[in-house]
Amino acid sequence: MFAEDRFGRRLRKEREDRGMTQADIARVLADEHDLKLHPTAVAKMEQRDSEKPRVIRLSEARAIADMFGLTVDEMTSTADQEIEALAREFVLLGKEADIIRSMTAKAMSRLQDLTESLVVPEDQLTPAIRQARQQIANSLNSLDGEHRVRIESGQEFIRNLRLKAMSASGTDAPKASVEGLRGLQLSATRAQWMRVMHRLYPAITQRMLTESLKADKLQVNTRLAAMLEPPEDTGTNWALAAVFAHGLWGHGAAEELDDRVARKMQENPDSSIRFTRHAALTEMAVEVQEEMESRWEVVAAMQQDLEPIWGNPDQLEKWIADTDAEETHNQQD
Known part of the structure; x- marks a missing residue:
C-alpha cells in the first residue's frame, strides 16, 4: 500500500471516528487551517480504489494531519x-x-x-473527614474494580489473539505458560467467584450477574465492596460484593440501592438524595457483611483449592477450564 493510500484510508477513519462529514472536514480546513478544499476533493482523497485516485499534496496532508492532532507520519503509518x-x-x-x-x-x-479517626460512627464524623473517607473509598474502588476489569479484558483479548493465530497456522493451542501467570491468576479469581456463586446460590446465573453489572452506572458494587471486611483478611473486590448481593436479594446491588433510596425518600422526603443513598448503601453493607460471614466457609474451601496451584500455570489453566465447563453445564441445566 502506498503512503497516499494509507493517508486516504486514515483520513476516512479519523473523520468517521469523530462523526464528521466530508463537508465538515472542508469547513474546518478552510476556517482553521486556511486550506480551501471542496467536499468532493475530500471524498476523492478517501477513495483510493479508483483507477486514478486524487493526488494528496504535502500542504494538504500537513493541514489534515494537524486538524486531527496527528503528524503526517502517523497518518501514513x-x-x-x-x-x-x-x-x-x-x-x-x-x-x-x-x-x-x-x-x-x-x-x-x-x-x-489513622484508623481510630476513621472508625468513628458516621453521625459523629466531621463533614471534612466524612468527605475524605468517601474519597479514599472511591479511589480504592476504582483501583480494585474498574482497573481489574480492564486488565482481565486485556488479558482475555491477548489470549484470544494467540488462539486465533495458532488456529490459523494449523498448530496446537498455546500452552498456559505463554499467556502469563498474572493473566491466569486474574482469570482464576473471576472463575472462583463464578463457582462460589453457583455453590451458594444455584438459581443465579453468570448471565444475570453480567447484565446487572452492565447496568451498574454508579459502580455500586465497588462502593459496596469497599465497605466490607471479609474474614481472614482476604481483601475486597467488586466480584465479592456482586455475588453476595445477588444471592441475598435475588438481583444486583445497583437495583437494590435504587429500590431502597426510593422507599427512604418516600418515608422522609426532606432528606437529600446523597444522604439517603449513603444511608441505604450502609444498610446494605451490613446485610451483605452478615451474609458473607455466614457463608464464608465455602469461599475459604475454594480458596484452599487454589492456593497449592496458584503459582503453576498449567494447573491453573486446567482449574479454570474445569470451572468454566462446570459453569456452562450449570447454565444449560
Missing part, C-alpha cells in the same frame, strides 16, 4: 508501525502502574495510622 507505537504506550502504562502501586502502598501505610 503501517499497521506494524501503529502496533509498535501502541506497544510503547503500554510499556509506559506498565511503568505508571508500578508508580501507582508504590504510591498506594505508602498511602495505605499512612492510612493504617
Whole structure:
C-alpha cells in the first residue's frame, strides 16, 4: 500500500471516528487551517480504489494531519508501525502502574495510622473527614474494580489473539505458560467467584450477574465492596460484593440501592438524595457483611483449592477450564 493510500484510508477513519462529514472536514480546513478544499476533493482523497485516485499534496496532508492532532507520519503509518507505537504506550502504562502501586502502598501505610479517626460512627464524623473517607473509598474502588476489569479484558483479548493465530497456522493451542501467570491468576479469581456463586446460590446465573453489572452506572458494587471486611483478611473486590448481593436479594446491588433510596425518600422526603443513598448503601453493607460471614466457609474451601496451584500455570489453566465447563453445564441445566 502506498503512503497516499494509507493517508486516504486514515483520513476516512479519523473523520468517521469523530462523526464528521466530508463537508465538515472542508469547513474546518478552510476556517482553521486556511486550506480551501471542496467536499468532493475530500471524498476523492478517501477513495483510493479508483483507477486514478486524487493526488494528496504535502500542504494538504500537513493541514489534515494537524486538524486531527496527528503528524503526517502517523497518518501514513503501517499497521506494524501503529502496533509498535501502541506497544510503547503500554510499556509506559506498565511503568505508571508500578508508580501507582508504590504510591498506594505508602498511602495505605499512612492510612493504617489513622484508623481510630476513621472508625468513628458516621453521625459523629466531621463533614471534612466524612468527605475524605468517601474519597479514599472511591479511589480504592476504582483501583480494585474498574482497573481489574480492564486488565482481565486485556488479558482475555491477548489470549484470544494467540488462539486465533495458532488456529490459523494449523498448530496446537498455546500452552498456559505463554499467556502469563498474572493473566491466569486474574482469570482464576473471576472463575472462583463464578463457582462460589453457583455453590451458594444455584438459581443465579453468570448471565444475570453480567447484565446487572452492565447496568451498574454508579459502580455500586465497588462502593459496596469497599465497605466490607471479609474474614481472614482476604481483601475486597467488586466480584465479592456482586455475588453476595445477588444471592441475598435475588438481583444486583445497583437495583437494590435504587429500590431502597426510593422507599427512604418516600418515608422522609426532606432528606437529600446523597444522604439517603449513603444511608441505604450502609444498610446494605451490613446485610451483605452478615451474609458473607455466614457463608464464608465455602469461599475459604475454594480458596484452599487454589492456593497449592496458584503459582503453576498449567494447573491453573486446567482449574479454570474445569470451572468454566462446570459453569456452562450449570447454565444449560
